[in-house]
Amino acid sequence: MAQPRSAGAFPSPFDFVHEYWVDAMQRTVLVLDALRQRGDTQIERAERLAPHVLTFEREVLVDGRTLPRPVNYALLRITAPEGVVTDPRKRPFVVFDPRAGHGPGIGGMKQDSEIGVALRAGHPCYFVGFMTDPVPGQTIEDVCRAEVHFLERVIALHPEAEDKPCLIGNCQAGWQIMMMCAMRPDLPGPIMVAGAPLSYWAGKRGMGSMRYSGGLLGGSWLTALTSDLGRGIFDGAHLIANFEGMNPANTYWQKAYNVYSKVDTEAERFLDFETWWGSPVTLNGEEIQFIVDELFIGNKLASGGIASSEGVRVDLRNIRSPIIVFCSWGDDITPPPQALGWLLDLYDTDEELAASGQTVVYTVHQSIGHLGIFVSGKVATKEHAGFANAMDLIDMLPPGLYEATFADIDEGTANPGLIRGEYLFRLEGRRLDDIRALGVNGPEDERCFETAAKVSEVNRALYEQTMAPAVRALANDAAAEQLRRLHPHRLRFEAFSSLNPFLTAVPGLAGLARRHRQPVGPDNPLLAMERMMSQAVAGSLEAFGKARDAMAESLFLGIYGSPLLQAVVGLDPSRVHEGARGMRDLARERAAHGLRAELERNMEHGGPLEAGVRGLFHVLRADRRMDERAAALLETLRAAQPAERHIPRERFRQVLREQALTLCLDEERAVAAIPQLLPPDAQIRRRLMDIIRRVVEAQGAPSEEAERRLAHLEALFDAARPASKQPAPSH
Structure with a gap:
């Protein structure tokens, strides 16, 4: 191989062409060797019971x-x-x-x-x-x-x-x-x-195109057909293909070109990732049907x-x-x-x-x-x-x-x-x-998805009554295994592996290329042309992907937005889909009413811990923020309790939740009741107030509203209260 051109020498056009040609051939061989290693790894891992990529013992x-x-x-x-x-x-x-x-x-x-x-x-x-x-x-x-x-x-x-x-x-x-x-x-x-x-x-128009795919395929009948052809087994390679189809620019060009253009440094990272990506697993037909029917479409x-x-x-x-x-x-x-x-x-x-x-x-x-x-x-x-x-x-x-x-x-x-x-x-x-603000469907779009779910149920039932018996009778284990093996996601690994006789010479050529590597110079105009071509190809594929997604969205909304189709599947076009919000749960409602009543009863009851937590949350609610510095000191409220009143952490969390909900219920009344929870000992009250201030100030200077609330809280803590009126702590 020719020696690389020396620094400072003025190269001729021939030098540029020769330099680029040598580098391109070496990169091609090295990429082929990386693909061969990837294929061999996938074949070896396919025999494992659990081909983990965990790096930990x-x-x-x-x-x-x-x-x-x-x-x-x-x-x-x-x-x-x-x-x-x-x-x-x-x-x-x-x-x-x-x-x-x-x-x-x-x-x-x-x-x-x-x-x-x-x-x-x-x-x-x-x-x-x-x-x-x-x-x-x-x-x-x-x-x-x-x-x-x-x-x-x-x-x-x-x-x-x-x-x-x-x-x-x-x-x-x-x-x-x-x-x-x-x-x-x-x-x-x-x-x-x-x-x-x-x-x-969930989403908004112009984003999340994968959510339309179930409707455009006519629902989950195709999932059932695929599982039946696999003898009750669904090949996870189909899911991988769906993921890859989301970004055609990356899948069909950028990922491969990234390895080709940086093969000296990227090959190892590429092989690490493909070790996981190239090991598809299978699911039972019942599992994938549940996922598609109940989650993706339903x-x-x-x-x-x-x-x-x-x-x-x-x-x-x-x-x-x-x-x-x-x-x-x-x-x-x-x-x-x-x-x-x-x-x-x-x-x-x-x-x-x-x-x-x-x-x-x-x-x-x-x-x-x-x-x-x-x-x-x-x-x-x-x-x-x-x-x-x-x-x-x-x-x-x-x-x-x-x-x-x-x-x-x-x-x-x-x-x-x-x-x-x-x-x-x-x-x-x-x-x-x-x-x-992140993006939500309007009522019309919600009805489109609800219609698609109804159509999916109809098509699935039609498939079960017409095609399914024949498909299941004709399917067999050997054919199902062959279908999985011939899936493009698996086939491409086997094609670029040591099983391919056309790649027999690749390991030797790759070793030779590594020993005599001559990378192209960064100022080579042919390298600049290569990168421009790559950007053009990636841009074209990206434009194709956006046009495809826009067309899919338009088709989905056009088909399932039809009032006639909505009426055929039994939907009222004027009704707004409410999801879980429209479903009453009497047990939940009883529990919520019971909790509310209990919080109201206990609003004037409790002890120093409840008073301190309630006062602290009242101040923190002024800025609606909290960070790890405040949390680091929050435990001091629990530690400040007398030794004979040790509060387990789980009970402490319960107090935090109860006092926060009490403030949500009626903040003005809850704060006004704080003096009734405090002990008559002024020293204990001062220590508790000092902890509250330290927790608030741990996050930096309090806002004007937080300072106002702190001052009001200090006045409440300083208020004298007869010892006879002290209620027993709730814990």
């Missing part, structure tokens, strides 16, 4: 196949890497893997991951993963029941932990653990769902329309643990409206949300893609690390809606010693109108 605690209702899931205990120490008394973290077509292990693919940040924070960590093939007959409900068993096992392993486990569900695992927690709200601590579509209909999780086999309705309003939603504008699979729109399906007003006792925290990233939400190292070290460090704060929040923000720490940051991570974790009070 682990121990299998519970094999879901041994449960009374067996499933292909397992509970793993993660072993902390060398140099990392975990405390069994700390809150355990349980990461749930998304079974959405790809292989298992994505939540722990890197050291900087959800698992990694939890371990570094000293928390015991567990992982719920899955095997390639489902257990025959397993259903989504069976998986939820298995997850309940896993969670009970984790709790039993940490009897000394004061805090309930934190659950993290990525993508499909997010809505799955939300279902599980709605069925067993007594088990979990904070619940974090990352990139999880909880309200599949949107029944957000509307409270799912019931267990025992007839118990799965209602997200049953969840009492804080719910954390992490989403991104760069996520075209689960945009923010789909991740957060369920709140609008459940609640009409902010008062209703707060009165329900539910705490919801969300954060919206501006650019990261769907997979980056739970794969990106930068996200792990910022957002996930911030949430891991702030779980105790989140677990003590008053009911309501909050947005989490992450601020840089600089010289002007007050009390930096109270900040645990590299960023200041802050919570800002929000309203449902902030969720509406």
